[in-house]
Amino acid sequence: MSGHTTLLKVEDISLAFGGVKALQGVSFSVEIGEIFSIIGPNGAGKTSMLNCISGRYQPQVGGIHFRDDEITKLKPNQRCHLGIGRTFQNLALFSHMSVLDNIMVGRHHLLKNNFLTGGLYWFTGARREELEHRRQVEEIIDFLEITHIRKAQAGTLSYGLRKRVELARAVALKPDLILLDEPMAGMNQEEKEDMARYIIDLNEEWGMTVVMIEHDMGVVMDLSHRVMVLDFGRRIATGQPDEIMANPLVKKAYLGEEDDALGDEEISTEGVA
Amino acid sequence: MALGSSMRPCGDFRTTYASDMTIFATPVTRYLVIAGIGLLLLVPLFGSPYMLNLLIQIGYYGIAALGLNLVVGFTGQISLGHSAFFGFGAFASAWLNNSLGVPVFFAIPLAGIMTMLVGLLAGIPAGRIKGLYLAIATLASQFIMEDFFARANWFTGGSSGAMAEYLTIFGYTFETDQSYFYVVLFYVVLMFTFTSNLIRSRDGRALVAVRDHYLSAEIMGINLTWYRVMSFGLSALYAGIGGALFGHYLGFVSVEGFTIILSIQFLAIIIIGGLGSIYGTLLGTIFMVLLPEVMEWSVHLFSDSMPDLIQSLAYIKEMAIGLAIILFLIFEPEGLAHRWKRIKTYWKLYPFSY
Numbered sequence: 001m002s003g004h005t006t007l008l009k010v011e012d013i014s015l016a017f018g019g020v021k022a023l024q025g026v027s028f029s030v031e032i033g034e035i036f037s038i039i040g041p042n043g044a045g046k047t048s049m050l051n052c053i054s055g056r057y058q059p060q061v062g063g064i065h066f067r068d069d070e071i072t073k074l075k076p077n078q079r080c081h082l083g084i085g086r087t088f089q090n091l092a093l094f095s096h097m098s099v100l101d102n103i104m105v106g107r108h109h110l111l112k113n114n115f116l117t118g119g120l121y122w123f124t125g126a127r128r129e130e131l132e133h134r135r136q137v138e139e140i141i142d143f144l145e146i147t148h149i150r151k152a153q154a155g156t157l158s159y160g161l162r163k164r165v166e167l168a169r170a171v172a173l174k175p176d177l178i179l180l181d182e183p184m185a186g187m188n189q190e191e192k193e194d195m196a197r198y199i200i201d202l203n204e205e206w207g208m209t210v211v212m213i214e215h216d217m218g219v220v221m222d223l224s225h226r227v228m229v230l231d232f233g234r235r236i237a238t239g240q241p242d243e244i245m246a247n248p249l250v251k252k253a254y255l256g257e258e259d260d261a262l263g264d265e266e267i268s269t270e271g272v273a
Numbered sequence: 274m275a276l277g278s279s280m281r282p283c284g285d286f287r288t289t290y291a292s293d294m295t296i297f298a299t300p301v302t303r304y305l306v307i308a309g310i311g312l313l314l315l316v317p318l319f320g321s322p323y324m325l326n327l328l329i330q331i332g333y334y335g336i337a338a339l340g341l342n343l344v345v346g347f348t349g350q351i352s353l354g355h356s357a358f359f360g361f362g363a364f365a366s367a368w369l370n371n372s373l374g375v376p377v378f379f380a381i382p383l384a385g386i387m388t389m390l391v392g393l394l395a396g397i398p399a400g401r402i403k404g405l406y407l408a409i410a411t412l413a414s415q416f417i418m419e420d421f422f423a424r425a426n427w428f429t430g431g432s433s434g435a436m437a438e439y440l441t442i443f444g445y446t447f448e449t450d451q452s453y454f455y456v457v458l459f460y461v462v463l464m465f466t467f468t469s470n471l472i473r474s475r476d477g478r479a480l481v482a483v484r485d486h487y488l489s490a491e492i493m494g495i496n497l498t499w500y501r502v503m504s505f506g507l508s509a510l511y512a513g514i515g516g517a518l519f520g521h522y523l524g525f526v527s528v529e530g531f532t533i534i535l536s537i538q539f540l541a542i543i544i545i546g547g548l549g550s551i552y553g554t555l556l557g558t559i560f561m562v563l564l565p566e567v568m569e570w571s572v573h574l575f576s577d578s579m580p581d582l583i584q585s586l587a588y589i590k591e592m593a594i595g596l597a598i599i600l601f602l603i604f605e606p607e608g609l610a611h612r613w614k615r616i617k618t619y620w621k622l623y624p625f626s627y
Contacts (some may be wrong), residue, residue, distance in 0.1 A: 010390030054492055080494035094485035096549070097478070105482045109474040114506060118474030119467040126474045127291075134290045173493065 095155030106172025340511025349484030360531030362516025392509020553610025
């Protein structure tokens, strides 16, 4: 965590679907070099938050800033140029493509050829460009240890491998901020350990800032620099993992603990951050 | 097949990325295809006009079907108006030549580009709608263009049709089947190579990404609207070139030829050949062009014992196409390309199954 400069700043986001208020006045910021986790019970608005940052949803109120850019109204496909990549909670691979092609799609915004120059391949530099990017993609493949499946059709892979390919595809975007939506859901212990190691390496060696949604508290508390807790679309706490663990509001949200001392007005307060 | 295993023969190691990114899986395949094209070059020397006619048909229908496969098979959209683009290409090329005096040599690619512009226009709905709604929208463009063909006398000659001159280069006229065959072969090789390159480069991957998972494609920086519309434009380009080749082959383009039936036949070609397969398109076209001929041969074969059969030949041909589509949908929905792959795998692994 060098310099403590803000990479992502989310200001007072509210998102509603008809009468359902998915997010209500959520604000937080992510520093460069952080692993920032968003946790909360089911339906708390974690994925909605991620969708706002990646552009799938546009919040009705509030603003999102990435570095110096206001990105609230940008289309999803315009955000990867700025350096935002993401993975999905449910697998979202291009299942009929090979693993290699899946990852190459991640390079889309870095490649320059169009359908015409691509079709003329040998004469327009498309081949050279493909080769250059293939080399860089191979580094990602090597890093995530999926060399043995690079030519396999993505749809035929096991769940754990697909998750890894999805991470590879997001890494191929060369993002500064990578959004991981439950990277370890449905994995066994060994796969979780591998994934945890990749996330740490991405953060420390590849210099990516990570925003992660995860339900495995052991993983969250071990990996994260800071954690934000959402409940019913509101932020109830932000802080370092041990502070969050000790926070009574968080306990209440997760365990439904009866505690008369905590009134509604307290829920909207700053938390521990 | 096991994870990540390829059909590469034993001992065929790849030492450069370039050798791993070729169009053909192995050098042997490449040499076989080149040898095949070489053999085709010899066909006009000894082939009968009938055989050449069939090959030329396979050529221009194959190019147009490849365009449809781009939009349906690769991008995962539906188009029921492909024959209108095919027709537009034929008329455009004839019109460029007759009215503006553009030599046929240039008129064919120009007609392709004109058709592409029309295709981009007709593809605009694809930016917003999908599935059945898009099917209806493309159906509408089919009928609008059919109507346009019938009314636009300046462009198509209206109900009397348009004359299309033969292709002439440096005073040599391609008026025989023997010579025109080379023109069609050139375009087939050109368009199929172009497509193979397209699919293995940036925009081709983007098209397939839009088909497989458009939401994550968008996150990868792919502009969904542009690629959906572009695939229509591209498909029209192919249809236009196929249509132009068709027009200058027959020498006459008439309004009646480009109906919804032909659009359905193009769809049948790519379903039978294999959606999302380049060589499958060619296999499908060969199948669809030869099927009526095979029916005719077999009817003549049985004509001694059943003389009434010849009268119903026309129906038998149509029914055979319908039957073929149904049988393929039931038994081989992934088309001839997939069947071919399975045959290859079978021989590769014999006597084992996996």
